[in-house]
Amino acid sequence: MYAVFLSGGKQYRVKKNQVIHIEKLNCLTGSTVEFENILMISNKNKIEIGNPFLNGVKVKAFVENHGRSKKIKVIKFNRRKHYKKQQGHRQHFTSVKIIDINHIEK
Template identity: 50%
Template sequence: MYAIFINGGKQYKVMVGQTIKLEKLKGNIGEKIKFNNVLLICNKNNLKIGQPLITGASITAELISHKRDKKIKIVKFHRRKHFHKVQGHRQFFTTMKIIKIKN
């Protein structure tokens, strides 16, 4: 059984017991969070597709940790103009464990 849901403008395909990284969410470690924006649920031969969302469906997940991703470099460069700029960025993210998918 798997489901697809929306969070933070992105779509995630999840299964029960899976650990995923989402953009930072508010909450304490160990807290359970419910996602109601479910687009699709597939349970073996039964497929439910929302238009655009499935009413009454939800995904329950447990918040495991808040961390920062590895650093990426943003480089801006104009040749022959004496312009060179390097900037770094580390994105905050939240690790979640999927507990339950409700139809």
């Protein structure tokens, strides 16, 4: 069983007990969070797709920690113009472990 949910403008495909890095959430480490914007759920041969979201489906997750990903370099460069600009960026993330995918049968 897996689900696809929306968080931070991105879509994530998750299964139970999976650990993922998502866009930073404003919640404490050690707390639980529920995602309600479920786009799709699959249970063996049965697939349900929302329009745009499914009702009665929630994904529960445990917040493990917060962190920052590796640094990327942003370089702007114009040749023959004496212009070069370098900048670094580290994106904040929240590491969550999927506890359960609650699905209410109709």
